[in-house]
Amino acid sequence: MDTTKIADILSGKNVYKRYLEFKESQWFSQSELKEIQLNKLRSLIYHCYENVPYYRNYMKKIDMIPSDIKSLDILKEFPIITKEIIKVNYNDFTPVNLKKIKGVKISQTGGTTGNILMKRNDANSRSHTWGAYKRFEDWMGFKTGEKLLRLMGGHVIHKHNLKSKINDLKYKVIYYLENSIVFNPYDTEEDVVNKIISTLIKQDIKLIRGYPQYLYNLCCIMERRGIRCKVPIIMTTAEPILEEHRKLFKKVLGSESYDQYGCGEIEGIAFECSSHEGLHITEENVIVETDENNNLICTDLNNYSMPFIRYYNADQLIIKSEKCSCGRAHRLIGKILGRECDYIIGLNGEYLHWAYFWHLIFDSNIAERRDLRKFQVIQNSRDTIEFHYVADELSSDEKNIIGDNIRNRIGNVNIEFIQEKDIPNSKSGKYRPVINNLI
Ligand SMILES: [Zn+2]
Structure with a gap:
């Protein structure tokens, strides 16, 4: 049995079902994708009208009822919301039927600025996010269970309370089940770097998941030492990947690089396909708009526990007008202007x-x-x-x-x-x- 199905049974999600749907909808036309968006948007706004005071009050004020929703243009009538607006009106963004929504989880998100928001998501929205991620694995040519090397940020301060220990244990089990090896990229001492390089040489790693700059530094060290190895896939996250990064990853590790984009509040917004012409927006899950200054405004169509309708997340990106040569109609993010990181x-x-x-x-x-x-x-x-x-x-x-x-x-x-x-x-x-x- 696919481990995703086992995880679904244990966690109450339905990632596998969503994945099968996304496998099919990846070949949908723009109009078919828009139809999915309209149906989902209608349900979401209906939910907001019934249960979310901020939106209920707003819709009453502009004299709108859910049955007015006939096209996606209705979105323009909704205000753009920011993290600050949500924080100031936090209770009004909390659905009155929250207890009836399955699998609600609360976590803090800070973006790169560190500005905290206690965000919620639910089992349904997580299933959609992970379903889209699993489709991304197909695009990269990665199969669940193949060996993965994680070079992602871990905790800086280790707490010794019971909750932290249970959490650590949970992740150990998850990493074991997904067949991954984990190193903390904050450990840049030579012996840790040597261990990572030795892992790359000795283990049959199919995919590395990490920050572009960290991987770039690692590859520079390997290049200086004249070391080459074969890792088919690099998946980057959290910061922009540059052309020079991709070239060095190809030279030293023989890897194809794949980028993805999301934010703490709305995950899995876009993923890169094997044509490498940009990142396909997950149009089944989100509606992405940009304003005249290329600011991203994003609507999450699946999160009923904390609706993000026209959410401004302070990132800037360029949406391409050209279609991808892979044949998928999902629009492409050509460039994430994002952050410069040192x-x-x-x-x-x-x-x-x-x-x-x-x-x-x-x-x-x-x-x-x-x-x-x-x-x-x-x-x-x-x-x-x-x-x-x-x-x-x-x-x-x-x-x-x-x-x-x-x-x-x-x-x-x-x-x-x-x-x-x-x-x-x-x-x-x-x-x-x-x-x-x-x-
Ligand atoms: Zn494509």
Whole structure:
């Protein structure tokens, strides 16, 4: 039996069923996809009208009832919502029938800025997300159960309470069942890097999942040492993959690279197919719009526990007008303008990925406790790091937690904490969580 089916039975989801539907709908025409979207949008808005006070009030105000929905154009009548709007009106975004919705999970999401939102999703929305992901595995040529190497960010601060231990155990079981080997990319010491390289050489790894910049650094080391190996697929996430990354992955690892795009609030928005002409929008699950400044506005058609209708997530992207040569009609995201990401370089030669700081402020609960909206780490010299933040003032204990963790990683650097009213984006309009002026 496919392990997805077993996981469905254990978790109350129906990923496999969705996957079979997506396998079929990947060849649907644009008009067929729009019909799916309209039917789903109608049901979602009906649910919102009945159960979600924010939308019920809004629709009453503009004199709209669900039966008015005749085309997708109705979306334009809905307001664009942001994380801030949801946070201010949190109770009004909570469905009154929440207890009747199956498998609701609450988790915190922060995006790259660190601005926290307690988001909910439900078993149905997760099934759709993972169903689309499983279709993406088909596009990459990966089969469930083949060996996977995960080089993804883990926890920075290890808590020793029972909940954390149960969670750690849960992930150990999941990784065992999915046949994956895991390394923490925040460990950049030479012996960890050597272990990863040795794993790549000795094990029959089919797919690596990781951050493009981390993998790029790893491949640079392998290139310098004259090491080559064969890993058919690289799947990148969380930051833009550049052409130079893809070229080096091909040269050193012989890999085809595949990118995906989503955000903490709405996952699985788009996936790259084997034609590599862009990322196909999962039109069965989301309606993607962009405004005149290329800002993404996204509607999640499946999440009834926390409806995101016309959600502005602060990312910018370009949607291509050309169709993909693979024959699928799902529109292509040609470029994610997203974020520019740097590393901090330590006194000991180690480097810290931007996501390390992100995990640190979340794991320590500082983001939540101090209502952190944005942070930025700047390195101007080898021995001093500036930690800029938009939040309530950090206590000396909190500064010590951040400082000690960073120093444990990269040596005895000075850390200056600077509280800001706002942290502007770079001239290109991109938010940069880490700026390294040494590079
Ligand atoms: Zn394609």
